[in-house]
Amino acid sequence: MKYYCCDQRRLEIVKLHGTLNGLEYLEVHDSGLAGDPMRQLTLFLKFLRPVPVLSADQFRITGGERVKIVGIEWVAVADNLPAGEPPALVDGLAPLNEFLVIRTQSYGDFSRYTLSLVSSPSSESPPAGFDPRLSEISFSFKVQCESDFDCASSISCPSPPEDRPRLDYLAKDYASFRRLMLDRLHVLMPEWQGRNPADIGVTLVELLAYVGDQLSYQQDAVATEAYLGTARKRTSLRRHARLVDYAVHEGCNARAWVRVFVNDNGVTIPARTSLLTRVANMPDRLVPGSDQWRHALASGVEVFETIEDTLLYQAHERMVFYTWGERECCLPKGAKYATLLGHFPNLKAGDVLVFAEERGPRTGFVEDADRNHRWSVRLVDVRLSQDPSGGLFLPIPNNNPLDVTEIHWAEEDALPFPLCLSTLTDHDHGAIFLDEISAVYGNIVLADHGRTLTGEALGQVPASYLTVASVTDELSCQRPPLKTIPPRFRPRLAERPLTHALPLATMPLFSFTATAAIETALQTRTYAPALQHALQSHGIVLQASFVVVQGGDGVWSVADGKHAYGLHLAGGDIRVTAFTVPARLMTVAEPRRARPAIVLASEYQGIPATWQPRLDLLASDANVNEFVVESEQDGTAFLRFGDDVHGKRPDSGTIFTATYRIGNGTSGNIGLESIAHIVSNDARLLRATNPLPAQGGTEPESAEDIKRDAPEAFRIQERAVTPEDYAEVAERHPSVQRAAATFRWTGSWYTVFLTVDRKGGAEVDAVYEQTLRDHIERYRMAGYDLEIDGPRYIPLELSMTVCVKPDYFRADVRAALMRVFSRGWLADGSRALFHPDQFTFGQPVYLSRLYEAAQSVQGVASVAITIFQQLRTPPDPKPLEDGVLTVGRLEIARLDNDPNYPERGVLKLSMGGGK
Helix, strand or coil: CCCCCCCCCHHHHHHHHCCCECEEEEEEECCCCCCCCCCCCEEEEEECCCCCCCCHHHEEEEECCCCCCCCEEEEEECCCCCCCCCHHHHCCCCCHHHEEEEEECCCCCCCCEEEEECCCCCCCCCCCCECHHHCEEEECCCCCCCCCCCCCCCCECCCCCCCCCCCCCCCCCHHHHHHHHHHHHHHHCCCCCCCCCCCHHHHHHHHHHHHHHHHHHHHHHHHHHCCCCCCCCHHHHHHHHHHCCCCCCCCECCEEEEEEEECCCCEEECCCCEEEECCCCCCCEECCCCHHHHHHHHCCCCEEEECCCEEECHHHCCECECCCCCCCCEECCCCCEEEEECCCCCCCCCCEEEEEECCCCCCCCHHHCCCCCEEEEEEEEEEEEEECCHHHHCCCCCCCCEEEEEEEECHHHCCCCCEECCEECCHHHCCCEECCCEEEECCEEEEEECEEEEEEEEEECCCCCEEECCCCCECCCCCCCCEEECCCCCCECCCCCECEECCCCCEEEEEEECCHHHHHHHHHCCCCHHHHHHHHCCCCCCCCCCEEEEEECCEEEEECCCCEEEEEEECCEEEEEECCCCHHHHCCCCHHHCEECEEEEEEECCEEEEEEEECCCCCCCCCCCEEEEEECCCCCEEEEECCCCCCCCCCCCCEEEEEEEECCHHHHCCCCCCEEEEECCCCCEEEEECCCCCECCECCCCHHHHHHHHHHHCCCCCCCCCHHHHHHHHHCCCCEEEEEEEEEECCCCEEEEEEEEEHHHCCCCHHHHHHHHHHHCCCCCCCEEEEEECCEEEEEEEEEEEEECCCCCHHHHHHHHHHHCCCCECCCCCECCCCHHHCCCCCCEEHHHHHHHHHCCCCEEEEEEEEEEECCCCCCCHHHHHCEECCCCCEEEECCCECCEHHHCEEEEEEEECC
């Protein structure tokens, strides 16, 4: 065989148009019956034309591996068989004169054999009148034998080795490539000596050297980006980090509480209303799309946008504290309650207020006000009330009652500093009484950094034009279809940086069916057992004095003095949302929770669709319209789609448009009162300002931080198996100071009893238990129940005898000692000795620490502690002798010294000396 061809045309052409004879095909007769001695001994040889007179010695059977010699016993034309051969042997052969029957002396093995027709036993050439290419045929004796292999043969066509030229494979840049090619051309064409840059040969060499330099850079870049330690592109770092379960954050935009001024009541400021930082000689309100608006954007202002629709009331712009007729008052550090002068029926739980010092307490001047004495709080309860003697404190006294509004805000928003409400200025400034040192700002709207761009065209997904061909060395006449390479569609956003924003901070809890009784209670804002029972069945126990406030169509807030909840009526169900996120935490930087602020709209064959962003597509189904944003170091953002396995691949011809926001990072951390313009067509919206600085803006994670932190990410435990694991994952919640877990067999399974020490000593109530359950659920092992409870407090009894220095008053020293040994805060902002966060599970109380705290008080000459033990236990001198009082693993020492709750610990002081 000289050639291996898939299209064998010679036999057909010679048969139809030629005059020469030849062999067309060969069949091996096999009865298939076990024990038949004639199996595979008869060959039927088909000729192109009638069989001429041929003898047995003109046929030669060659080949074989085990049986190399197969002799021929006789040959005969099919219509003239030897005597004794049954006529049925040639049944089905037609025409008989074109078939030759050959009887072999034996059969062959499983290898290939070749039957050749020669002119004589001593010649290799075919007989006269036979085509030379059709005078032999390949066959196998075992065609009808069972086999697990394909009968088609594969022939390998390896490429012969080539002589490789001597080249410098270290050439990597333009200069070395140019030198290499010129040296090679000198070997191939020694007569060419031209080196003039204008020479066409030199021009081509330099062009190829340039292309080689670019390709070499690409090769180096591929090798560089293949490893976390050497990668330079942010996309590569992000993908490498994801392989070790480390999520790279892209920064976060800033948030600000904005105070909006209106000239009417019930004014709605829609979500995504733009607010601009101050621009000189610009009005407070700008019309969208106006020349002034475009000029402001061109000047480089920072743009903020409101996050949600908010109702505004003119009466809420500035409210006054009411001190019930008292003078020189302040809200102490840690305060959670206050009273406002007047009735504010539209003020409700969930609203945010800002307390601000407007005048200097010493001078009374506006410019001396401490701008750091501003604080935002989220209300959890609002109650309209009256002061029956309030008229007596007016400039013109009367006996009429005075309307007041009692407000209570979230515990996490407790004042971090004392806020002066009324004061008497110092003597240098006239010793004047001022009753409005601080005020309350309402109409507070949450806004975040970023400007919305709508309808940016991203182009059309191109059609596939690349295919992959077969590269196998095995010859086959089957032509597999070419594999189409999907088109690469990775559009880039025109503007940068893309905003990454936190989701709106209300936490969905559960839903229940809205019965007629519940709907009536909400509409009339009255107490209803049905509503209380529905909430209680989900772990929310409301006091009987809870109030309902309607905030909009199908939206209410419910508060009972401790907690506030949002109720949203939709489709016959009521969805309950907890206003558990305090105002203080709304502007805290949490870049790992931030999500890209972008949505894509697509159209394919007239069918519209929406695509949502995700951090990755590993959990995305093949038919889900989701994509990933990948940003580079300069803020340029590219969009990556799925592959029809993880996320959907957009079809060729799909047209995309993007709506997204730009503005991210620390550039949004503007100072207070930097916002000065509101962009709106509503003339009722007058102006806006931010009484507090914007916070939370964070730059994207740097490459150095990624390379440092990502390799350690897999070391963080992401499941809870042992009791220590449950305690550790609980402590990841920001409200947990310490946790301890215990496994108990409760009948058919284990139950994890998780004891939690909340920061600030807060109560572990039903709502908090649900919050912590949601946090731990992703770590909890299947088959383990979870129960959450609070710690067991161990009250202390402490008695000490104090000798006061002669120059100090005993009362002053006693008051200082009571502050130091309290559960509150000291004047310098530090925690007192028995503040709830000073002790946790199993932490002993050392006597030396008590002595140190007492001796640190000015005026104390000496201290002697006489009683040091657990409260209401038999006298035990051991803790006093050992200098330490130990507590159990799930116990926490406590000494509140509260006369209302003496069971929470008692401090007794015996004072001597002094004045």
